[in-house]
Amino acid sequence: MTDGLPAGRAAGGGEPPGGPPPADPAPDAPVPPVGRGGRRRDQAVALGWLVAIWVLLWGDLSWGNLLAGLVIGAAVLLFFPLPPVTFGGRLRPGALLVLAVTFVGELVTASLHVAAVAVRPGFRPRGAIIAVPLRVRTDLNLALTAEVISLVPGTLILDVDRDRGVLYVHVLDVRRPEDLTAGRDRILAVERRIVRAVGSPAEVRQLSLEPVDRRDHP
Incomplete structure (x- = not known):
């Protein structure tokens, strides 16, 4: 069984009431340059997520798993660099708690x-x-x-x-x-x-x- 995507705007044109919909951000827009501080911050965030995923996959929060996650995460970032994913958001503790719970x-x-x-x-x-x-x-x-x-x-x-x-x-x-x-x-x-x-x-x-x-x- 395969389910398709939700239906989009009906064929035949015409704008919905209230004016045209907001423009969808272009996925291929150029990424603004990131300074050294921004790159270090992004790498720290990426390392933190890699460690969290490592611990979740093992299902055991221990000092050994944390250390192994740090080593493997650092190795992944060093030897398998990915295209830069900049973090331009804002950390919200309340929403983070809701997400975790x-x-x-x-x-x-x-x-x-x-x-x-x-x-x-x-x-x-x-x-x-x-x-x-x-x-x-x-x-x-x-x-x-x-x-x-x-x-x-x-x-x-x-x-x-x-x-x-x-x-x-x-x-x-x-x-x-x-x-x-x-x-x-x-x-x-x-x-x-x-x-x-x-x-x-x-x-x-x-x-x-x-x-x-x-x-x-x-």
């Missing part, structure tokens, strides 16, 4: 659900692939949203369309069409919490926009 809650709930599906005699769950266009199309938001989704049991990132800002996600135990809509809404809710926690004011304003079908409307 909600993530732990979803992690526990999803783990129990997957466990119940696994031990149910004779039950064969159906999966589906859904395409979810994000509202904030920056590399950082795509990466963070994809990582958080992949860490929750029952959802798995299959592909990322960087140019169009679309995540292709496999979801487990789909029984009716409403489950597809619910899965998409959960992913957009993850994006909203991430942007509110670390996004810029302009990115937070983009959350009020409805996702569009970017396959037909680049």
Whole structure:
């Protein structure tokens, strides 16, 4: 079962009431140059996320895991440098706490659900692939949203369309069409919490926009 993207603006033209929609930021806009201090800050943020992901993958918060995460994270940044992903957002402690608490809650709930599906005699769950266009199309938001989704049991990132800002996600135990809509809404809710926690004011304003079908409307 495969679910397509949400329908975009109806064919035939015409602007919606209230004037034209806000312009979608160009994904290929040139990245402003980053100074030495900005590069160090971005590398420190990237190292912190790599360490956090390492600890989450091992599932054990210990000094050994923290040290191993620091060493491996530093090696990844040194020997496998990625294109620069600048952080122009703002850290909001309250929203960060909401993101962390909600993530732990979803992690526990999803783990129990997957466990119940696994031990149910004779039950064969159906999966589906859904395409979810994000509202904030920056590399950082795509990466963070994809990582958080992949860490929750029952959802798995299959592909990322960087140019169009679309995540292709496999979801487990789909029984009716409403489950597809619910899965998409959960992913957009993850994006909203991430942007509110670390996004810029302009990115937070983009959350009020409805996702569009970017396959037909680049």
